[in-house]
Amino acid sequence: MALPVTFYKTMENQDLRVHGSIFFLLKKFVVAHFSEDMWDQLNGEAGTGGKSFEMTQNYPLDDIGAIVGAASRHTGASVNELKEKFGEYLVPDLFRLYASYLRPEWTTRDVLIHTEKVMHGAVRKLNSTANPPILNVSEVSETLLVIDYFSRRRMGSLAVGIIKGIARYFGEQDVVQVTPTTDPDDERVQIRVTFQKVELGS
Ligand code: HEM
Known part of the structure; x- marks a missing residue:
């Protein structure tokens, strides 16, 4: 038919x-x-x-x-x-909607590493009407992730906000720094996420 x-x-x-x-x-x-x-x-x-x-x-x-x-x-x-403020705001609700895909031991770094395959993967599988952006996450070092965002929707600022929102969700907003290193209005945006090491006992 x-x-x-x-x-x-x-x-x-x-x-x-x-x-x-x-x-x-x-x-x-x-x-x-x-x-x-x-x-x-x-x-x-x-x-x-x-x-x-x-x-x-x-x-x-x-x-x-x-x-x-x-x-x-x-x-x-x-x-x-x-867009950035909205991205920060929507994280707790997004987590509630896809709670069964989040592991209890995950924090900001783990969620970011697993977003493309696990979280956006689940969105693609469960909703034929959804089409999340592609995120390539490179684990450069223990304290640095570089995220390449690709989407014709050009919502890089939303991506930056979502990352900040994830850090806030886990109470890590003071040790996680999120910086776009290319124009956030492009179809491809590179985002640097640094994790400050917390010295125990100092
Ligand atoms: C728990 C993790 C996440 C869940 C459940 C989730 C879910 C979703 C859903 C349902 C959409 C709508 C897709 C559509 O419009 O068809 C979306 C879009 C989007 N997601 Fe995620 N997301 C997650 C993490 C992230 C992260 C870490 C980033 C940023 C690095 C991100 C960036 C975006 C952006 C910018 C969009 C807007 C559409 C676009 O730019 O093409 N998401 N996400």
Whole structure:
């Protein structure tokens, strides 16, 4: 049986769409920092008013760009600052959604090393409508990871925020430093993650 044309159109642009779970969490972020009315207002300005953003669907990248753009105009914060803050915020919820894939002994470094195969791997397996970015993680030394992010969605600032959020989740925000070493708006972004050694007994 032939599949409807809309199916092919959706698949064609899969990498320029964003999973509904991210929109769901973006709404939670806006409501937590501002209000439900603000969410409606941002969507009105973005031209996405009336969309319900289901957890099982995906939506055009431009929708999230327009909503964050409207939030930037309202707050005076840059789009990248907002994406980073949102990335930091969404980690506990993301962990709750995929809790069964996280090992209890893992901390920031382990989660980062296992994100591509285990976490994003689970997302790809469980949600045919999701298409997480590719992350190549190099273990340069005990105190340095270099993460190469690849995605046509150009959400490097969100990636930086997620890494910071993971460090905060494990109470390691003071010893983990996250620095993009290339333009965070590119399709390929390199991110340096350093771990400061904590001297015991000092
Ligand atoms: C517990 C770990 C993680 C889980 C469960 C998770 C899950 C997800 C999910 C469900 C999406 C939506 C995919 C879509 O829109 O189709 C996503 C996207 C994304 N993830 Fe992860 N993620 C995790 C860790 C990370 C880490 C460590 C990074 C950063 C290095 C990261 C960076 C991103 C970015 C930037 C996106 C937005 C889409 C894009 O840029 O292409 N994620 N992730």
